[in-house]
Amino acid sequence: MQNAAATNGAGASQPKKLEPLIYDLGAPGRIGVNLPDCDVPKTALPADLLRADLALPEVGEVQVVRHFVKLSKLNYSIDQGLYPLGSCTMKYNPKINEDAARLPGFAQLHPLTDGDGAQGALFLMHELQTWLGEISGFEAVSLSPAAGAQGEFAGILMIRQYHIDRGEGQRDIILVPNSAHGTNPATVTMAGMSVRELPADAQGNVDLAALRDVCAGDLRDRIAGMMITVPSTLGLFEATILDVVEAVHDAGGLMYMDGANMNALMGAVKPGQLGFDVMHYNLHKTFSTPHGGGGPGSGAVGVTAALAPYLPGPVVAVIEEENEQEPPLYGLVMPEKSIGRLKAFQGNFGMHLRAYAYIRVYGDAGIRDVTRYAVLNANYLRARLMATYKVPYPRYCGHEFVLEGHFDDAEDVHALDISKRLMDYGFHPPTNYFPLIMPEALLIEPTETEVKEDLDAFVAAMERIAEEARSEPETLLNAPHTAPVRRLDEVKAVKELVLCCAPALPIGARD
Amino acid sequence: MSYIPHTDAETRQMLRAIGVDSIDDLFEAVPAAHRFPGLDLPAPMSEMDVAAEMLAISEANDHAGDFAVFRGAGAYHHFIPSVVNHMLLRGEFYTAYTPYQPEISQGTLQATYEYQSMMCALTGMDAANASHYDGATSLAEAVTVALEAGRRKRKKIILSHAINPQYREVVRAYHLGRDIRIIGDRGRGEVVDLMEMLDDNTAMLAVQYPNYFGQIDDFSRLAEAVHASGALLVFVANPIALSLFKSPGELGADIVVGEGQPLGIPLGYGGPYLGYFAIRQKYVRRIAGRIIGETVDADGRPAFVMTLRPREQDIKRERASSNICTNQGLMALAASIYLALMGKNGLRQVGELNYHKAQYAADQIDRLDGYSVDRSKPFFNEFVVACPRPVAEINDELLAEGIIGGVDLGEHYFHLQDHMLVCVTETNSKAEIDRLAEILGGLN
Numbered sequence: 001m002q003n004a005a006a007t008n009g010a011g012a013s014q015p016k017k018l019e020p021l022i023y024d025l026g027a028p029g030r031i032g033v034n035l036p037d038c039d040v041p042k043t044a045l046p047a048d049l050l051r052a053d054l055a056l057p058e059v060g061e062v063q064v065v066r067h068f069v070k071l072s073k074l075n076y077s078i079d080q081g082l083y084p085l086g087s088c089t090m091k092y093n094p095k096i097n098e099d100a101a102r103l104p105g106f107a108q109l110h111p112l113t114d115g116d117g118a119q120g121a122l123f124l125m126h127e128l129q130t131w132l133g134e135i136s137g138f139e140a141v142s143l144s145p146a147a148g149a150q151g152e153f154a155g156i157l158m159i160r161q162y163h164i165d166r167g168e169g170q171r172d173i174i175l176v177p178n179s180a181h182g183t184n185p186a187t188v189t190m191a192g193m194s195v196r197e198l199p200a201d202a203q204g205n206v207d208l209a210a211l212r213d214v215c216a217g218d219l220r221d222r223i224a225g226m227m228i229t230v231p232s233t234l235g236l237f238e239a240t241i242l243d244v245v246e247a248v249h250d251a252g253g254l255m256y257m258d259g260a261n262m263n264a265l266m267g268a269v270k271p272g273q274l275g276f277d278v279m280h281y282n283l284h285k286t287f288s289t290p291h292g293g294g295g296p297g298s299g300a301v302g303v304t305a306a307l308a309p310y311l312p313g314p315v316v317a318v319i320e321e322e323n324e325q326e327p328p329l330y331g332l333v334m335p336e337k338s339i340g341r342l343k344a345f346q347g348n349f350g351m352h353l354r355a356y357a358y359i360r361v362y363g364d365a366g367i368r369d370v371t372r373y374a375v376l377n378a379n380y381l382r383a384r385l386m387a388t389y390k391v392p393y394p395r396y397c398g399h400e401f402v403l404e405g406h407f408d409d410a411e412d413v414h415a416l417d418i419s420k421r422l423m424d425y426g427f428h429p430p431t432n433y434f435p436l437i438m439p440e441a442l443l444i445e446p447t448e449t450e451v452k453e454d455l456d457a458f459v460a461a462m463e464r465i466a467e468e469a470r471s472e473p474e475t476l477l478n479a480p481h482t483a484p485v486r487r488l489d490e491v492k493a494v495k496e497l498v499l500c501c502a503p504a505l506p507i508g509a510r511d
Numbered sequence: 512m513s514y515i516p517h518t519d520a521e522t523r524q525m526l527r528a529i530g531v532d533s534i535d536d537l538f539e540a541v542p543a544a545h546r547f548p549g550l551d552l553p554a555p556m557s558e559m560d561v562a563a564e565m566l567a568i569s570e571a572n573d574h575a576g577d578f579a580v581f582r583g584a585g586a587y588h589h590f591i592p593s594v595v596n597h598m599l600l601r602g603e604f605y606t607a608y609t610p611y612q613p614e615i616s617q618g619t620l621q622a623t624y625e626y627q628s629m630m631c632a633l634t635g636m637d638a639a640n641a642s643h644y645d646g647a648t649s650l651a652e653a654v655t656v657a658l659e660a661g662r663r664k665r666k667k668i669i670l671s672h673a674i675n676p677q678y679r680e681v682v683r684a685y686h687l688g689r690d691i692r693i694i695g696d697r698g699r700g701e702v703v704d705l706m707e708m709l710d711d712n713t714a715m716l717a718v719q720y721p722n723y724f725g726q727i728d729d730f731s732r733l734a735e736a737v738h739a740s741g742a743l744l745v746f747v748a749n750p751i752a753l754s755l756f757k758s759p760g761e762l763g764a765d766i767v768v769g770e771g772q773p774l775g776i777p778l779g780y781g782g783p784y785l786g787y788f789a790i791r792q793k794y795v796r797r798i799a800g801r802i803i804g805e806t807v808d809a810d811g812r813p814a815f816v817m818t819l820r821p822r823e824q825d826i827k828r829e830r831a832s833s834n835i836c837t838n839q840g841l842m843a844l845a846a847s848i849y850l851a852l853m854g855k856n857g858l859r860q861v862g863e864l865n866y867h868k869a870q871y872a873a874d875q876i877d878r879l880d881g882y883s884v885d886r887s888k889p890f891f892n893e894f895v896v897a898c899p900r901p902v903a904e905i906n907d908e909l910l911a912e913g914i915i916g917g918v919d920l921g922e923h924y925f926h927l928q929d930h931m932l933v934c935v936t937e938t939n940s941k942a943e944i945d946r947l948a949e950i951l952g953g954l955n
Contacts, residue, residue, distance in 0.1 A: 014811050014812075015810050015811055015812035015813075016812070016813070017812070017813045017814070018617060018812070018814070019621065021621070021624075021625060021628075022625045022629075022847075022851050023625075023628065026854070029856065030854070030856075031853075031854055031856045031857045032592070032594070032851065032852035032853065032854060032857065033592050033852050033853055033857045035590070035857060035860050035861065035864070035937070036864070036937070038863070038864055038867050038868075039940060039941040040867055040868050040871035040941050040944070041867075041871060042867045043866070043867055043870035043871070045755065045863070045866065046727075046889045049727055049756050049757060049889060050755060050756060050757065051753075051755065051756060051757045051758055051761065054632065054633070054754060054855050054858065054859060055632040055855070056629060056632055056633075056850055056853070056854045056855040056858060057629075057850075057851055057854050057855070058854045058855050058856060059851055059852075059854060061592075061594060061852065064594060064848065064851045064852050065594055065597075065598070067851070068598045068601075068622065068848055068851075069598075069601070071617070071618035071619075071621055071622050072598070072601040072603035072604050072618050073603060073618065074615075074616075074617035074618040074621070075603040075604065075607045075615065075616055075617070075618035075619055076603075076607065076612075076615035076616065077602050077603045077604070077605075077606040077607040078602070078606040078607075079602030079603065079606045080602075080603070083608065085608055088608055090608060091514075092514050093605070093606050094514060096558050096561060096562060098600060098605075099562070100561075100562070100565040100569075101779075102596070103565060103566060103569040104569070104574055104575070104576030104577075105566075105568070105569025105570050105571070105572045105574050105576070106569045106572070106574075106779065106780065107574075107777040107778070107779055108574040108575035108576045108588070108777060108778055109572045109573075109574045109575075109778055109779065109780040110574075110575065110580060110582050110586055110588065110778050110780075110915065111585075111586045111778065111779075111780050111781030111782075112582055112584055112585075112586065112918055113572070113573055113574075113582075113780075113915065114906065114910075116573075117572060117573030117910070117915070118572050118573070118780065119571050119572070120567075120568040120569055120570065120571030120572040121568075121572055121780050123568060123571070124568050131552055134550060134551050134552060135550065135552070137548070146644035146645065146648065146782065146783075147644060147835075147836065147837040147838075148836065148837065149824070149834040149835055149836045149837065150644065150648075152834065153834060157684070157687055157688065160687075160688060161687075181825070182823070182824040182825035182826065182827070182828045182831070182836075183824050183825075183834045183836050185824075185828040185829035185831075186824035186827070186828060186829060186831040186833065186834035187834040188829060189829045189830070189831070189834075190685075190688070190833065190834050191687070191688040192687070192688020192689050192690075193688065195828075195829040236540070237538075237540035237541055238540075239540050241542070242542055266550075267547065267548070267550050268538050268541055268546065268547060269541045269542075269545050269546060269547075269548065270545065270548050273545045273548060274542070274545060284837070288514075290605045290606055290841070291605075291606070291607065291608045291609070291837075291840075292604070292605050292607075292839075292840045292841030292842075292844075293604055293605070293607040293608070293609070293610065293616075293618075293619035293623075293840040293841060293844065294608070294609035294610065294619065294623075294641065294801065294837065294838055294839075294840030294841075295609075295642070295783075295837040295838045295839045295840045295841065295842070296644075296782070296783030296837070296839050296840075296841060296842060297837035298783075312684070339684055339687065340680055340681075340683060340684030340687070341647075341677060341680040341681050341684055342648070342681060342684055342685070343644050343645050343647055343648055343681060343782070344585060344645050344646060344647040344675070344677040344678060344681065344770075344781065344784075345585075345586070345645075345677070345780070345781025345782060346780070346781050346782075347781070347782055348782035348783040349779055349780040349781055349782050350779050350780075350782060350783050351782075351783065353565070357561055357565055359552065360553065360556050360561050360564065361513050361514075361555065361556055361558065361561055362513050362555055363552055363553055363554045363555030363556060364550045364551070364552040364553065364554060364555075365555065366513055366515075366555050367550060367552060368547070368550060369515060370515070372534045372535070373515045373517060373534070375534065375537050375538070376517075376522065376525055376526070376529075376534050376537065377525075379529045379531075379537050380525040380528055380529055382529075383528050383529045383530065384528060395540065396529075396531075396536075396537045396539065396540070419612070420614065423612070423614060423615050428608075428612065428615065429612055434825070448514075448515050449514045449515065449516070450516075451516040451517075452516075452517065452521045452524070452525065478809070480614050480615075483614035483615050484614065484615070484617050485613070485614050485617055485808040485812055485814045486614065486808040486809040486810055486812075487614065487808060487809050488613050488614070488806050488807070488808050488809075488814055488816045489806045489807050489808070489809075490806065490816055490818070490820075492806045492807065493804040493805065493806035493816050493818040494804070494818055494819060494820075496804075496805075496806075497795070497804060497818070497819075498804055498805040498806075499624075499627055499637075499638040499639070499795070499802060499803070499804050499805075499818075500627055500628045500631040500637065500638055500639065501624070501625075501628045501805075502628040502629065502631045502632035503632070
């Protein structure tokens with residue numbers, strides 16, 4: 001096989017892969033499925049259009065099962081333990097939601113089913129739109145964006161179009177704090193606008209004086225809006241948020257809230273009431289839809305009445321009001337001045353239905369408790385770890401907090417080493433080196449679903465690691481020791497760029 | 512309290528450790544006037560009741576469990592082996608995050624690497640990323656790559672009208688803020704007409720394979736013409752069709768994108784799906800989204816890691832070419848499992864079943880009075896039928912007989928009023944096809 005030299009070419013003494021590649025399993029002629037015979041008369045295939053070869057594996061069903069079970073065991077997951085990955089809200093993913101998603105009425109529903117035949121799905125989406133609007137204080141919601149980053153993109157495109165329609169198309173600058181997620185500035189560029197970065201003050205808030213300077217300066221008429229995460233990526237609620245909103249609105253800009261940290265806000269405050277014009281929700285964070293090892297996500301957007309006509313479509317609306325005999329008739333519609341369609345069909349419906357079931361279980365009181373206990377857990381960990389680690393910003397945190405992954409008396413040890421050592425103690429590491437404004441940041445988000453015993457065990461592990469940093473730093477620098485593999489050579493990965501192990505294609509097919 | 516495990520005693524202990532009296536004290540930074548607003552949501556519900564409600568809602572839909580489906584147009588009802596779902600339900604896969612910590616994510620990383628490899632094999636490309644959101648957004652991302660490859664000086668994008676109309680809408684929305692021209696899809700231009708539009712301002716030309724009407728166009732001179740103009744050739748391809756037909760790589764494509772849903776992902780009312788994206792080696796550094804590469808660990812053990820990271824938004828920020836962050840990891844895993852099960856022999860068999868059944872269905876319908884099938888080009892598992900009555904009327908009648916008929920092409924194509932796009936897959940039995948023809952025959 002062509003890839004053998006590239007991947008397994010090392011001498012016999014070199015360690016082997018933990019599990020062979022699927023291409024290295026199997027035998028010619030083997031097949032992993034049992035397909036039906038053709039029950040119609042066959043038609044001749046158009047010979048001149050056919051391919052000569054198809055370089056896929058040839059493995060049996062049992063082999064496939066074992067292969068993927070073995071691979072699964074090389075992963076860490078929420079189902080195994082605490083996953084305190086800041087800004088990612090790794091909460092428990094309820095099992096019933098997985099069952100619901102697999103009901104034939106959802107899983108086997110064609111996306112182009114005529115409205116009458118999809119009333120169940122449309123009802124569910126309509127309810128979810130309404131609930132998300134209620135939770136965040138917005139007038140209208142579209143569920144169509146496929147992920148948080150698409151929700152952001154939708155938000156910025158709506159802001160852009162709003163200004164254009166008002167004859168203020170010169171407004172092309174979006175203000176972004178330097179603590180922002182990388183998706184924020186990338187989104188602005190994708191929408192054809194420019195980023196103006198804002199500094200943070202000593203408390204981790206947006207530097208209000210700097211913001212007011214920009215809003216009063218030469219760029220005033222070019223300010224389209226501002227993107228800000230609340231609470232901030234440091235896990236702190238901006239004490240001056242109302243002043244920030246006012247400054248940007250006064251300059252004619254609109255306020256975008258990055259809803260990545262919504263787990264700190266539900267029932268505590270409604271972004272719409274704070275003056276925000278648009279925000280996105282991460283259903284895969286706040287509303288427990290699984291992260292899936294890197295997606296799918298779902299990034300609904302909520303807006304004020306002024307921006308509602310610009311929402312990405314389609315959205316679900318009541319087409320015929322209910323009467324004594326009939327329930328309301330729901331349908332998919334494109335908002336009047338919609339920025340358009342950001343993905344085919346109507347969003348990641350499988351995530352919508354999981355979020356629906358999640359909100360339904362918690363209900364009015366429970367949704368507020370999600371936030372209350374998420375904030376309790378974060379503040380508990382913060383209070384316990386303050387004795388051992390430097391915790392900047394002497395304030396209660398939201399659903400997450402940063403601490404410094406570095407000690408003055410153990411200079412060689414860095415946040416990355418602490419993260420890797422946590423794996424040996426059976427925990428997923430926190431987010432490290434984010435937000436960028438804080439050196440050696442460890443961003444810790446336990447979520448509300450973690451039991452106190454596990455939080456205490458995490459504290460004990462962090463305390464032990466802090467001791468090891470002084471007594472045996474090498475143990476940290478070489479960590480992890482018990483994970484399936486040790487630290488990886490990322491430079492080699494970039495330099496040699498082995499991205500594919502499929503056998504070579506027929507001659508002439510490549511450059 | 513549902514999924515919150517705290518006892519009152521524990522809550523009190525935790526509050527004491529923090530040094531506050533109540534949880535609400537932790538929210539002091541929220542402006543008092545807006546703190547703890549009312550929430551108008553329904554009351555909490557037990558798991559048992561939620562399960563019953565979800566079942567009731569789901570059954571208010573006309574789904575493929577109860578109906579024979581002859582509808583495709585970008586979403587396809589295929590057989591999915593049980594193994595796929597069982598593997599996806601392993602919590603180790605679906606409750607993991609993006610594999611930023613490779614030491615404890617080798618499962619996701621290797622499965623994604625295998626997915627990339629199998630997509631390369633199918634498409635005839637050198638590299639594939641870990642996925643985009645769906646086929647439409649993959650095409651929109653291909654536009655970005657082509658603009659970058661043309662050093663942002665080439666500003667013309669040529670799209671065939673026979674690309675899925677929703678995909679073309681997505682491309683336009685994605686690039687609203689960019690100074691580019693998207694042309695080619697307003698009329699009914701054939702591939703040769705698109706070739707006429709090529710010039711030194713063209714960044715890319717995209718076609719669909721099989722096209723939106725299920726047909727295979729003549730691409731024999733296309734690659735040469737596109738490359739002579741200095742543009743990139745992009746194929747939007749149905750991966751099941753690639754089990755039978757020449758790979759886009761063989762036909763000269765530079766980028767191949769498409770909807771991976773047919774590879775083991777249920778219809779699911781349109782999502783989550785899988786945008787696959789494959790490309791030739793020379794453009795690989797322009798690819799957006801996550802890519803998994805092979806390397807070694809500190810002991811020299813071969814292992815996998817996310818690579819080419821500096822392209823991504825969390826590092827490059829406003830200079831990144833895309834903001835993509837989360838992709839469709841679990842859906843790529845589904846495709847990986849599906850392709851491993853089907854393999855070289857099974858996927859070809861699925862492709863042939865689709866082909867033979869669609870040809871058979873077309874024969875049955877074509878001979879009916881008032882109906883005619885467009886046979887001007889070879890087709891795979893979809894075909895266009897000219898109908899004697901409006902498609903909506905026919906579909907109402909079919910629905911009453913337990914059949915979900917084809918898409919009404921008149922909604923997106925003015926010249927195709929009263930034309931239906933019929934899809935036939937391996938899931939449609941001969942009896943279903945015969946029944947479809949019988950009912951249509953009675954509706955002329």
